Each structure stands twice: as C-alpha cells, then as structure tokens.
Amino acid sequence: MSTNAIDSKTAGERNEKLVIELLREHKTLSQARICVKTGLGSSTISYIVGRLRDKGLIFEQTGQSSKRGAKPVLIAINAAALFVVGTEINPSYLLTGIFNFKNELIDQVRISLDTDHSVQKVVHLLEINIKGLLGKNEISDDKLIGIGITLSGSISSQGVVQLSSPLGWKNVPLKELLSEKFGCPISIYTTKVRLLAEINAEPALQSKNIVYFNVANGVGATVVVDGRLLHGSTNRCGELGHIVIDPNGPVCGCGQQGCLEAHISGLAIAKKIKHDIENGTNSILAELTNQQDVPEDIVENLKQAIEKGDDYAVRLRDFIADKLSRSVAIAINLYDPDIIILAGYVNEIASDYFVEHIRNRFSTDVFDESFRKIEIISARAGQHALLRGVAAAVLQEQFKIE
Ligand SMILES: [Zn+2]
Numbered sequence: 556m557s558t559n560a561i562d563s564k565t566a567g568e569r570n571e572k573l574v575i576e577l578l579r580e581h582k583t584l585s586q587a588r589i590c591v592k593t594g595l596g597s598s599t600i601s602y603i604v605g606r607l608r609d610k611g612l613i614f615e616q617t618g619q620s621s622k623r624g625a626k627p628v629l630i631a632i633n634a635a636a637l638f639v640v641g642t643e644i645n646p647s648y649l650l651t652g653i654f655n656f657k658n659e660l661i662d663q664v665r666i667s668l669d670t671d672h673s674v675q676k677v678v679h680l681l682e683i684n685i686k687g688l689l690g691k692n693e694i695s696d697d698k699l700i701g702i703g704i705t706l707s708g709s710i711s712s713q714g715v716v717q718l719s720s721p722l723g724w725k726n727v728p729l730k731e732l733l734s735e736k737f738g739c740p741i742s743i744y745t746t747k748v749r750l751l752a753e754i755n756a757e758p759a760l761q762s763k764n765i766v767y768f769n770v771a772n773g774v775g776a777t778v779v780v781d782g783r784l785l786h787g788s789t790n791r792c793g794e795l796g797h798i799v800i801d802p803n804g805p806v807c808g809c810g811q812q813g814c815l816e817a818h819i820s821g822l823a824i825a826k827k828i829k830h831d832i833e834n835g836t837n838s839i840l841a842e843l844t845n846q847q848d849v850p851e852d853i854v855e856n857l858k859q860a861i862e863k864g865d866d867y868a869v870r871l872r873d874f875i876a877d878k879l880s881r882s883v884a885i886a887i888n889l890y891d892p893d894i895i896i897l898a899g900y901v902n903e904i905a906s907d908y909f910v911e912h913i914r915n916r917f918s919t920d921v922f923d924e925s926f927r928k929i930e931i932i933s934a935r936a937g938q939h940a941l942l943r944g945v946a947a948a949v950l951q952e953q954f955k956i957e
Pocket of ligand 1: 797
C-alpha cells in the first residue's frame with residue numbers, strides 16, 4: 556500500500572482515493588492507523604481527511620477505548636454520500652439495484668421480460684426502471700456516480716455489446732444508447748464482475764488462482780491467475796461455453812453448432828425439457844413445467860424432480876454432470892487453479908453431486924493430478940451476486956488509483 560502513496564499535496568486526488576479505498580476495506584480507522592497503512596505523514600493525512608470531510612464523503616466518530624484518557628476519533632465512509640446503480644440484463648428479467656457508497660444494496664426492482672428482447676424495448680425499460688428507482692429513493696443526479704450494466708456476452712472497451720448469445724444481440728452500442736438518457740458515467744460489463752462480489756464475500760480468495768465457472772443463461776469462466784484477472788487480447792478469455800463438444804449438437808446462440816452452452820446452459824436445459832415433454836417423455840416434469848416459460852423456474856423444477864428420484868430428471872442431471880466435469884477438467888489443464896468456484900443456477904441443481912463428479916474426473920482427465928491441490932466450492936456471494944459485482948465494479952472504476 557505504501558508504495559502507492561506520494562507524500563505531496565499535489566498528489567491530493569490520488570491520496571484521497573487511497574484513503575477511501577482503505578476505509579472501504581477496514582470500515583473505520585483512526586488517523587494514526589491511516590498514516591501507518593499509507594506511509595503518509597500526519598499533516599498530509601490531516602489535510603486529506605479534512606478535504607474528504609468537507610466533500611461529505613467521510614465522517615468522524617468517537618471510538619471505544621479500553622485505556623484511560625481521550626477516546627480515539629475514528630474515520631468512516633459516509634454511506635449516504637454517493638450512490639451507484641447496478642442493472643442485470645437477463646433474457647427473462649431486468650434487475651436493478653441502488654447501492655450506497657459502502658456498496659450496500661438499499662433498494663431494488665425486478666421486471667420480467669417477455670420474448671421480445673429488442674434493443675429498443677430493453678433500453679426503454681432500463682430507462683424507466685432506473686429513473687423510477689432513483690426517484691423513489693430521492694437520489695439526485697449529483698449523488699449518482701455511475702450506472703453499471705451487466706449481461707452475458709462479449710463487450711468492447713467502448714461499451715458495444717458485440718455478441719450476446721442469450722439475448723440474441725449483435726453490435727449493440729449500449730453505452731452510447733444509455734448515455735443519451737442519463738447524465739452520469741455508464742459502464743457495460745460482462746458477467747465477469749460477479750467474481751468481485753465473491754471476493755468481497757470471501758476476502759481470502761484474493762490470493763488464489765481461481766476458475767469461476769458460471770452455468771446460467773450463458774456458460775463461461777472468469778479466471779484469475781497469479782492474482783490477475785485474465786482478459787485476453789479481445790476480452791474473450793474464459794469462453795469455455797463455446798468449446799464445441801459435439802459437432803452434430805444443437806445450434807448455439809453464438810451461431811455455431813454443438814457448443815457446451817448449447818447443451819447445459821439454463822436456456823438449453825429448459826428448451827430440452829420442454830421439447831422432450833412435448834414428445835411424450837414420461838416424467839413428473841410434465842406436470843411441474845406445465846405453462847412455464849422462464850428457464851430459471853423450469854430448472855428449479857428439474858432440481859425438485861431430481862430430489863424425488865424422477866428417472867428422466869436423474870438422467871438429465873448425469874448428462875449435465877458429464878459435460879460439466881469434462882469442461883472443468885479442460886479448464887484445470889489450461890489455467891492450473893487452486894480453487895474452482897461453481898456458480899449459476901444450473902450448478903445449483905445438484906451442487907454436491909457435481910462437485911463429486913468433477914473430482915472423480917481428475918484421475919482420468921487432469922494432467923499430473925497428484926501434484927495439484929484443488930478445492931471445489933459453490934459460489935457464496937448469494938442472491939444478487941451479479942448486481943453486487945456490477946456495483947463494486949463501478950465504485951472501483953470511479954475510485955481507481957491510476
Ligand atoms: Zn457457442
């Protein structure tokens with residue numbers, strides 16, 4: 556941390572960000588502790604703290620002391636100083652949340668999407684959703700530091716959605732379209748931001764080599780190697796969902812045939828269940844999925860059917876486990892992680908079973924397995940992980956230290 560610090564008033568903005576980052580990490584700190592942690596002198600820290608206090612970004616409170624004498628003055632982030640909006644665009648719904656300056660979710664709204672995913676309609680709904688939520692919570696424009704949008708797909712550095720196979724979008728200038736509607740910075744992210752929420756929930760992950768394998772409406776991995784998030788030359792690192800596992804398999808949203816995503820994504824599984832039932836498959840899913848169209852709901856029914864021992868459902872679980880474990884083994888051979896995190900609603904169908912299946916695959920599919928120590932866990936960031944991740948990404952972007 557001290558290597559980032561410059562003990563000079565001309566580096567004020569940078570040092571302010573440094574102090575904010577520290578307070579975000581430690582909740583409260585005394586001025587003396589901030590000096591130690593930044594390596595900056597006490598007069599510099601007094602100056603920075605004064606400026607941040609004048610801007611309303613922090614406040615001081617009296618702490619508890621076990622010793623006699625004056626109680627220490629602790630400095631904390633003012634949660635109500637600034638706000639961030641995070642939105643997830645999903646083929647089934649739009650989920651929007653407002654987060655305070657401490658990255659706490661304070662309100663949210665979810666609306667369902669029908670089969671019309673046209674850009675015009677989604678952008679219109681986003682505008683109504685976000686402005687409605689800001690109005691309801693009485694958040695003025697000057698307190699909103701940014702809006703982050705996340706979706707499954709590939710996104711250029713200019714915020715163009717180059718391809719989203721679950722949404723069926725190609726070359727959509729989403730950042731530009733939304734910038735016309737809002738006065739604050741707009742950022743468009745892939746679902747990789749979900750890992751930020753995971754690391755916030757489990758700080759020990761920060762030092763790990765991670766393959767975060769998400770199986771939801773899309774299928775893909777977020778990879779951290781030697782402490783660095785891997786992006787690749789075109790930001791497409793970790794697209795394991797588009798490994799062709801059967802050249803004669805179903806057509807994928809990306810346009811190719813037989814991708815892993817076309818076999819085990821939530822959309823693919825829901826489609827397969829509906830197709831099989833319409834063709835007379837004998838399963839309790841026929842009754843459970845009657846009239847249902849939302850993939851998350853159909854996959855939730857599959858989970859229940861597996862727990863009840865339904866033959867068809869159990870076979871489908873084994874099919875997913877087989878494809879999942881083979882692709883995780885490929886990821887291990889490529890990235891050499893020490894932790895695999897299984898995320899997404901498809902992984903939740905039978906997470907313990909999938910973990911066991913993946914582990915069993917090591918002896919046949921993973922090179923030099925006996926030399927590796929790999930932990931496999933389920934994602935822990937819980938509900939709204941993607942929203943939390945996108946809000947964390949906006950805060951990081953606005954307060955990043957250059
Ligand atoms: Zn594909």
